[in-house]
Every structure is written in C-alpha cells, then in structure tokens.
Amino acid sequence: MVTISDYGKYDTTWCPGCGNFSILEAMKQALVARGLEPHQVLFISGIGQAAKAPHYLNANVFNGLHGRSLPVATGAKLANPELTVIVESGDGCSYGEGGNHFLAAIRRNIDVTLLAHNNQVYGLTKGQASPTSDEGFITKVQPGGVASAAFNPAVVAVAMHAGFVARAFARLTDNLSDIIQQAIAYRGFSLIDVLQPCVSFNKVNTFAWYKSRCYPLPKDYDPTDWYAAVKTADQWGDRIPVGVIYRNERPPFEEHFPVLSQGPLVGRDVDRMMLKKIMEGYA
C-alpha cells in the first residue's frame, strides 16, 4: 500500500512560510488517498516558483516551458491515457503566458487536473503584477497600481462549462486535499485555483487576508447548478467561497479517439498491409 513516505521529502528553494508547502503536503495526501503510486502519476509544470513543486516529490515529471504545460499534458495524456496527469504551475504560467491553452484545455475537456498556485503576483521574477492581481495592486513596475481588471479563472471556467471547477485556500490543507482527490477522480478537465499567500512579494493578499475571507461552501451547495456556480465563482472581496464550485458530466476528450480504446499508443506496430492499401489509393 502506498504511503506518504513513498512520495519522499526534499529540500526546496521556497521562502519560509510560502503557501507552496501546504499545497505540496495536500497533494501528497491526495495521491496517497487515491492509492496512486508515484510511477502512475505524471506531473507537468511550467516555470515559476510553483512550477518547481513536482521536483519536491517522487513521481514522473516533465518540467517544461513557461505557460506551455497544458499542451504538453494534453499530448502526454493522449499518448498514454493510463497515466494520471497533473499540471502544477502558478497564476502567471496558467492564466497569463498560457491563457490560450487554458481556454483550449477547457474546451477539449482533456482528463488532466490543473492545479494553479494563485498568489496574485509573480514571485520568481520578484514581484510584478500577475493576471490575477487585483486592480490597483502596486508593484515596482506598476507603481501607479495595476490598471487592468483581474482575471477570474473560476468564472471563466464555469462560463465555458468546464468539467470541474474548484477554488481552494492553501492553508485549508484538508479541504484542499479533498478537492484534489475529487479532481483526480473526475474524468475530464479539472481546474483547482488555489489561493495562497506570497510572503515575499504580496503584502496585500496575505495569509491573514485570505484566512478572514475564505469560507468552505455549505454542505447543501449544488455544484451542478450552472447559474448558481457563475455567481459563486464571481464572489470576491470580503467573502471568498472555496470548494467545488461547478461540475458536469461531459465526456472526456480522449473518448473521441477510437484508437485509444486499446490503451496507450506506445509500442504499437504499424499495420503494413493497411498502409500498403493506403499507398495503392494514390494510383
């Protein structure tokens, strides 16, 4: 049986007090709870402090380019649908550089979990605004405050009828772990937007700021009610609901490929007789 220790313990390059630590713990808990062994899991990440997370546990890892994790994950999942594919990256990677891929992944409903570490600021490059920074957020390169409206990933995902949309708070570790488990179990694209403090560069959206606002969705909340989900996802400010906001039963993208009914593409031979017939079609 798989245990937490199978996922290992590593030194990190994160700042003490970073929200990433609790996300990492919640992830390990969720993988163990799902009974997944390290070799069954493939993490894909981009670039940023959050994107380093897969280096700090035992699993298969593809740490690619900034913003491009979702396409890599899509290709990886299509070639081997038996893998549990999880994308972990920050708000800049997932919603800024990779914005088009975010929309396309939702449309495809590829069976991949996107766990976006959302601290509303760029950490690795030392404190510039991110797509999710609130309007007016002051940084060294936005001295007059951020002029663009904040991107709300949950609202966009719900509006697009994404398969599974959740928001979580990093320090509500058990709640987060439970959401991750549900997201992994979900067959289709699942988004978990995880709010987390950046202790070094975000002095506004601090641990205390999130803690006083984030509240778990009530037990009787119905995540299949799309209209209610839009309103819930849009809630921001004094009260921020966390939990599974929306889910539906769209078939996952992989089901549209008959070739995948026989499992992974790896190691399959070439049907040379068929190819010969195809060639003869050019006569």
Next chain:
Amino acid sequence: MTRNTINVLIGGEAGQGLVTIGEILTKSVARSGYSVVVTQSYQSRIRGGHNSFAIRMGADEVIAPQEAVDILVPLDKDTVRIHREELSPWGLIIMDEALDIADDQGIKVPFKQWAPDKFLNIAALGVVSYLIGLDEELVSQTMNKFFDKMDQETVKENRLVLEKAFRWTADQPLSFQKLPRVSHASDRLVMNGNEAIALGALSAGLKFYSFYPMTPATSIAVNLAGKSEKMGIIVEQAEDEIAAINMAIGASFTGAPSMVGTSGGGFALMTEGVSLAAMTETPIVIVVSQRPAPATGLPTRTEQSDMELVLHSGHGEFPRAIFAPGTVEECFYLTRKAFELAERYQGPIFILTDQFFADSYRAIDPFDIEDMSPVNPSYALTSSSSPYRRYAFTDSGISQRMLPGISKHLVVADSDEHSEDGHITEDLTVRQRMVEKRLKKGEGIKAEVLPPQLQGDEKPDMVLVSWGSSKGAVLEAASQMRSNGKRIATLHFTQVWPLVSEQFSEHLQKTRELVCIEGNATGQLARLIRRETGVLIAKQVLRYDGLPITPEYILRKLCSN
C-alpha cells in the same frame, strides 16, 4: 523548350474545377505509363482570381517543371492574357468558342453545344486527352474513380461529354505531336511531396501529429487525418503552433513517435519548443514547408528562404539535422530517416520543403512498404541503473530513454538545466558536462550525414550547387548545357545540416566556376558553405518572385550573367 515532353497548362478562376481536371489528367497520364511533374500556382482566395495547374509529361523521366506551354487550356479570358507569351511555337490554345479571342494558335471548341457550363472542364479534359494521345477508356475509368462518390446521373453525363470531346477532336485537322507510345500501362502512383512525407511518417511509425493550419503544410495534416483511424494514430488541430509543438513533445515523452508540420510564420512560433525538445532530449520530427516571407508574405507561393531560420531556430546550442528532399521518393525516405535520427539522438530533426514541392504531383513507383519496418523506438523497458537517471552521462551523449508509467522507474525531464536524474540544478560543473553531453550527440548525427549528390562531368568547367526542391530543374539545366558542349557538374544537397566539408569541398575546388542556385534573395546555402568550408561561391542564381526554379530560369540567368 523541348519536344520530348508536353506541357499542358490549365488556367482559370478558383472554383472553376481546374484542379479537378488537372488531377484527373495527371492520373490518366501516369496510368498510361508516362512521367509527370505538376506545378500548381494559386492565389490566396477560394473563389475567383487566377490559378493554374501545369502538367509536364513525357515518355522519359520528367524531373522539372517547364515554363513554355504546349497546350494552354484557358477556362477564362484572363488565362490567355497571362499565359499567351509562354506558348511554344507549336503550341495550341484549347478554348471555348464563346471566349471571343482571335489567335492563330487557338482552337475554338463548341463546348456549349455538348453540355451545360458546369461540364466545361470535363469537355476540355476530353479534347486535351485526345490531343496528347491518351486512351479514351483509360481516361474515363480514371475519371470514374476520381468521382466515386458522385451520383450515377452525373457520372453518365461526364462520360457522354468526354466521348463527344474525343469524337469532335478526332475530326479536326490538327497535327499536334502526340506523346510517343509506351508499351505498358503502369501501376505508378501519383503523389505530391506532402503526401509522400505523410506516407513516410506513417511507415516510420508516426503515432501523433499536431498542427495549426497553415499553407502549404496543411495538406500533410489532411492526408494523415483521413487515415488516422485506419492507422491507429492521433491527429490533433492545436489552438496555435506553440501548442502544436508542445503537444507533440508531450506525446513523444510518453511514447508516441511525433511530428509537427507548419510554414515559416508558424514555425517562428514553435521555436521555443524546438529548444525544449533539445533540452529535454525528446524526439520530434518537424516539417517546415516554406513560402515567401517576411511575415505573411505570399501565402500560396514558393520560396527557399527559411533554411537559416530552421538552422538557427531555438535559443541555445544543441545538435540537429535538416533534410531537404529533392524528389517525391526522397520525401518518403528522408522522412523515415528523420524519424530514425529523432529516436536515436533524442531531439529535434527537420524536413525542409516548400509550396512548389508540397503541391507538385509526380508519377512514382510504389514503395516496398510491406518490407519496411517502423523505426526502432529509442525507449527501454528496464533500466540499466537504479535509480534510473534520464540524463546519465555516456560516451556518445545518448542516455537510456525510458517512458513514464510503463515501469516503476520514474522519468524526470526538465527544461531547466538538470542533473543526471532530471532534476533542476544550478551546479555549474554539472551544467558544463550537460552542455557537452548534448553536443556530443551532434558527432553521431554528423557521422550519418548524407553526402551531397555529385553528377555530371568529371572535370567540369562549372559546378551548379543547389538544395531541396530545385533538384530536377538544376539537373535538367545542366543536361541542356552539356548538350551544348559545356562541361557541367551538379552538386545537390538533400541534407543541409550538418555540413561535412570533407564530403564535398574538393568538388568545389576542382572547377573554374561555381554557381549556387537557390530560391531566395541572399544565397543562404552559399553563405553556409562559405562559413563551413571557406569556399566562396560568388556567382548565384537566385529566385524570389514566388515561382519555382525552372530549367529555363537557370539558363536565362546564366546567359545574362
């Protein structure tokens, strides 16, 4: 201009069915045992404008397009205006009598008496087929096969129009020199460059193709998508070219031999992914089908101006190979070769082609496809060391490749500099060794380089140097110059990177005159040869007006120099 071949040019507006009769005629000619080279020229629009479909055919091997037209088939008036000057002295214009053009080489055909307007193209097909000496039954069968999904009524009507056209033409007092009789009907295939690339990839074991539509590469995707279920592959239209290459890298990482295809602009977007494939040591084949640039350029025309882009694409230093096929057969075999190298050296391998070649149909002998095994995948099922290290240092620079999920071994790949186990590192000693390890693979690639093809006189006064799709035009130009008593050799590159000086620099030094022939404005191959060998090729024949290099173009330029 030669009388050994016949060059038929069909011209008209987009949407008039000229490609349809062009393809039927090409197939009929090939099935009758002749050789063909097709040149398609079209505008970036779906209806209207001026498009042309030229088929050069002959009993002997035809290897290049020709500018002079022997039979002009104008489906509209503009075609006559645009192509009249290209008509050879013995040439004919086959035109609707309603076109109202006086021309002493014009043959006015009463098309409208035979059938309604929509059969005009089939009527023209009949007249041309008779003139060049094709068998009516064979043309009819080819047509039926082409229209196999059409209703019986239309098929019958087509047949009737064809028959009328053959009968009418037979009654005309025309003395057009037909194609010489060849003894056998042939089982030759009619295939263009992109189709051969698609077929070669399938035969090599391609399992994943991702793309974003872009002329002139799109037809590779169209060809593969139509066969995806039968061949058990996935073809996915990505949201952009960046996604396309990253998807292919992801699929390759988990075990599917992968390829992407695009043109210059789309490839520019892919270049960060090229670097990613190199750093993560993930096999990928990349087809760049060139068209005139900068920026959007001339989307539907041809050029050879992206060699330097491909050669230098991707930030940082890493090995690569670039193939530039010169025949449809080479498209097939070099695509297979590209997959071999991608697997063996675990990185990006390129195929450079262009619009002319992508759309140029040729008659080719079938490949021995049953006897060709797929390319050996480079992954191992068990690790030679424990724990497994994806980037273990080796003498060749090639590390054992494992796939995630097919064993208990964990596979870690990183775009950051990494240690042998694949994890991010800032150990600068490891950094230096990793750079050397990656570059070491370049030595293996170099040892497998295809030498350029040298043909012609042993002691030439002039050597024509060329690469890629211009191969046939250069060979034919050289052969014509030889028949005028000149001593000419050709040196043609089907692999433009790496260049191995020892393979060819001697040929460049044993001649009085060197000429580089390229479809670009600055002489990119000449510059590369200069850089790699020190040999200066001062004289260049360059073409950058969007049209393919022809034997006539080369001869004109060489005479005027």
